[in-house]
Amino acid sequence: MMKMKPEIEKTVRIMEVCGTHTQAIAKSGIRYLLPKHVKLLSGPGCPVCVTHESYIDGAIDLLSYQNVILATFGDMLKVKGTYASLSEIKRKDTIFTVYSPEDAITLARKYPHKTVVFLAVGFETTAPIIGATIKNVFEQGPENLLFLTALKRMEPILRFILENEENRIDGLICPGHVASVLGGDAFRFVTEEFNLPAVVCGFQGEDMKKGVYSLLDQIEGKQPVTFLNLYPNCVRNQGNPLAKEFINEVYETEDGFWRGIGEVGDSALVLKEKYQRLDAKKRFPISEKITLKPSVCQCSEIILGRKAPYECSQFGVNCTPENPLGPCMISSEGACSAHYKYGRVIF
Amino acid sequence: MINKIQLYHGDGGVKTNELIREIFLKSYGEVGKVSLSDSFVFTTKASKLAYTTDSFVVQPLFFRGGDIGKLAICGTLNDLATAGAKPLYISAGFIIEEGFDIEALRQIACSMGEVCKRNNVRIVTGDTKVVEKGSADGIFINTSGIGVVSEQYFPCEIEPGDEIIITGTIAEHGTAILLDRYDLAIETSIKSDCCALSHLISDLERILPYIKLMKDPTRGGVATVLNEIAEFAGFNVELLENNIPIHPQVKAVNEILGIDPLYLACEGRMLLVAKKGYGSEILQLLQDFCGCREAQMIGCFTSDRQKLVYMQTKIGGKRVLPSLESQTVPRIC
Numbered sequence A: 001m002m003k004m005k006p007e008i009e010k011t012v013r014i015m016e017v018c019g020t021h022t023q024a025i026a027k028s029g030i031r032y033l034l035p036k037h038v039k040l041l042s043g044p045g046c047p048v049c050v051t052h053e054s055y056i057d058g059a060i061d062l063l064s065y066q067n068v069i070l071a072t073f074g075d076m077l078k079v080k081g082t083y084a085s086l087s088e089i090k091r092k093d094t095i096f097t098v099y100s101p102e103d104a105i106t107l108a109r110k111y112p113h114k115t116v117v118f119l120a121v122g123f124e125t126t127a128p129i130i131g132a133t134i135k136n137v138f139e140q141g142p143e144n145l146l147f148l149t150a151l152k153r154m155e156p157i158l159r160f161i162l163e164n165e166e167n168r169i170d171g172l173i174c175p176g177h178v179a180s181v182l183g184g185d186a187f188r189f190v191t192e193e194f195n196l197p198a199v200v201c202g203f204q205g206e207d208m209k210k211g212v213y214s215l216l217d218q219i220e221g222k223q224p225v226t227f228l229n230l231y232p233n234c235v236r237n238q239g240n241p242l243a244k245e246f247i248n249e250v251y252e253t254e255d256g257f258w259r260g261i262g263e264v265g266d267s268a269l270v271l272k273e274k275y276q277r278l279d280a281k282k283r284f285p286i287s288e289k290i291t292l293k294p295s296v297c298q299c300s301e302i303i304l305g306r307k308a309p310y311e312c313s314q315f316g317v318n319c320t321p322e323n324p325l326g327p328c329m330i331s332s333e334g335a336c337s338a339h340y341k342y343g344r345v346i347f
Numbered sequence B: 001m002i003n004k005i006q007l008y009h010g011d012g013g014v015k016t017n018e019l020i021r022e023i024f025l026k027s028y029g030e031v032g033k034v035s036l037s038d039s040f041v042f043t044t045k046a047s048k049l050a051y052t053t054d055s056f057v058v059q060p061l062f063f064r065g066g067d068i069g070k071l072a073i074c075g076t077l078n079d080l081a082t083a084g085a086k087p088l089y090i091s092a093g094f095i096i097e098e099g100f101d102i103e104a105l106r107q108i109a110c111s112m113g114e115v116c117k118r119n120n121v122r123i124v125t126g127d128t129k130v131v132e133k134g135s136a137d138g139i140f141i142n143t144s145g146i147g148v149v150s151e152q153y154f155p156c157e158i159e160p161g162d163e164i165i166i167t168g169t170i171a172e173h174g175t176a177i178l179l180d181r182y183d184l185a186i187e188t189s190i191k192s193d194c195c196a197l198s199h200l201i202s203d204l205e206r207i208l209p210y211i212k213l214m215k216d217p218t219r220g221g222v223a224t225v226l227n228e229i230a231e232f233a234g235f236n237v238e239l240l241e242n243n244i245p246i247h248p249q250v251k252a253v254n255e256i257l258g259i260d261p262l263y264l265a266c267e268g269r270m271l272l273v274a275k276k277g278y279g280s281e282i283l284q285l286l287q288d289f290c291g292c293r294e295a296q297m298i299g300c301f302t303s304d305r306q307k308l309v310y311m312q313t314k315i316g317g318k319r320v321l322p323s324l325e326s327q328t329v330p331r332i333c
Helices: A019-028 A053-062 A074-078 A101-110 A127-140 A154-163 A176-182 A184-194 A205-219 A241-250 A273-278 A299-303 A335-342 B014-031 B068-082 B102-118 B172-181 B199-203 B205-210 B221-233 B248-257 B279-289
Strands: A012-016 A038-042 A068-072 A095-097 A115-122 A145-152 A171-174 A198-200 A227-229 A251-258 A262-271 B049-056 B085-097 B122-131 B139-149 B163-166 B211-215 B237-240 B271-274 B296-301 B309-312 B318-320
Touching: A012 A019, A012 A205, A019 A038, A019 A176, A019 A205, A019 A335, A019 B318, A038 A205, A038 A335, A053 A068, A053 A115, A053 A145, A068 A074, A068 A101, A074 A095, A101 A115, A101 A127, A101 A145, A115 A127, A127 A145, A127 A241, A127 A273, A145 A251, A145 A273, A154 A184, A154 A262, A171 A176, A171 A184, A171 A205, A176 A184, A176 A241, A184 A198, A184 A227, A198 A205, A241 A251, A262 A273, A299 A335, B014 B102, B014 B122, B049 B068, B068 B085, B068 B102, B068 B139, B068 B211, B085 B102, B085 B199, B102 B122, B102 B139, B163 B279, B172 B248, B199 B205, B199 B279, B205 B211, B205 B279, B211 B221, B221 B237, B221 B271, B221 B296, B221 B309, B271 B279, B279 B296
Parallel strands: A012 A038, A012 A171, A068 A095, A068 A115, A115 A145, A171 A198, A198 A227, B085 B122, B237 B309
Antiparallel strands: A145 A262, A251 A262, B049 B139, B085 B139, B163 B271, B163 B296, B211 B271, B237 B296, B309 B318
């Protein structure tokens, strides 16, 4: 296959903000097809990678209460809090890995004398199904299931990145899964307010290729800057009304904390007052101390698109999937883990 | 007979003998061998023998497409097959946790007997130990095997251009274990590919001289095993993503779970390195006469000496496949 011919010399920086896109880029080997001046960057699209240390600390605190057990997505186990990760403090039968929030209901029914706390993380992708579960539990129990939320919104963090010129993003691959929930229109602001080429695209190698090439056409001035939805089979302009309804029903927004980035206005989804009796934080006082300790870990630089994984001095040296220093190496959707697994050698 | 294993079943006395007679020998059937001696004695005219051993600790013990017993025999037969050996005799050692269900033990022993019968191999010696409750996870099995190495098979140096064949679809055992281990509510027809490959040695006899290496891609999957081969050969391996046979359901489940099937174990597949130019003929033979209809030529060795395994992707990109660093699913075999 012919490599694409570079038309412009300046470095072009294209960001994606969806863990599945991160993996798809690495797995499809698309970087090999692109000219050297085109850099593909992985933004804050992996929910594990952006989970703040204080949230892990809080989850660990919960385990100090008698009869509390945790249900979590597997990726969260290795993420370090200020001092430890859940897997480091795990004792038998205190932390259970689940694949959907509904599994937490099953777990709560299995352990009626314990309080099960589900660690609810993710973006507007997992928020609706978690919301549906919360509504369900609110109406029908089980009473021993609570939720510790660290759900995040995509729009505020995108604005945060795009408003900071230091981040120099030339084009955006919109988060496919979030877009399928919120609708393509939710990301038009990228083009309309920031005059930035933006596409919604699917997750197969061919889809990614189409997405990147159409962004390049716009960046190189061959096509006018427009917002493009190249994934219309899954992403409607208005999104998924039922999923959006669950989000609106259960959550309200609040300022949220992002690992390595800090506070981002209105970026968290938290339970509305009506549902707060299911909020683990209301039932059990836990530490919410935010400490921003200096770290050799450069995950935040990577999440903001300022560095590629291989530009981090720890990458592959002190930080590997076996011994991850930072969250980008822990989750299979993390930029560093994907890059380590699939793209270490640049052809 | 009571229905749970007791400590006395392992003490070497009357109850142990009763267990051996009633459960093991009855389940093994004609392939089991009663012997008063602690050792099995045999003579052979073969000039070259292969000898291997493996222990099995898989969880769950019963999984879609097999159980620990079937796995314990197939695993050892396949290890013999990688050496070009047709199996003769097997030994089977059991470490059983007190309280283990005797009916489950019978099922496991039956599976072992069945595979042996089908592959014309006998279980000629064994051992049974019982440990206190909590000291083991149900049952652990060790098997060893002796086989006669085909005179047609002489592994030799790998060179650039040599071709790589896989005898069937990948990642089915690893995916089946994942589905059962985590009780994923996904409706699929996926089963472990666990099966014995001893027949390949006879079926491919004519063309064995052109096979330079055989290896079964178990732990770490195709990607990790090819890395071992590349390291040993001293050349790069180039794979073609389009040629890698994978069941659509296996592909879909792994996509959902975010796992790369190239790193999941097979328990009934063989990777063959064919001498340059002989790949197609071997592939044809596999597909037409060995029951390996899904076999594919998946790549070749190149002249580059970085000892890397990389893949030409469907869209024409390239990506490196390093060895597996951390286990995706522990205790798969």
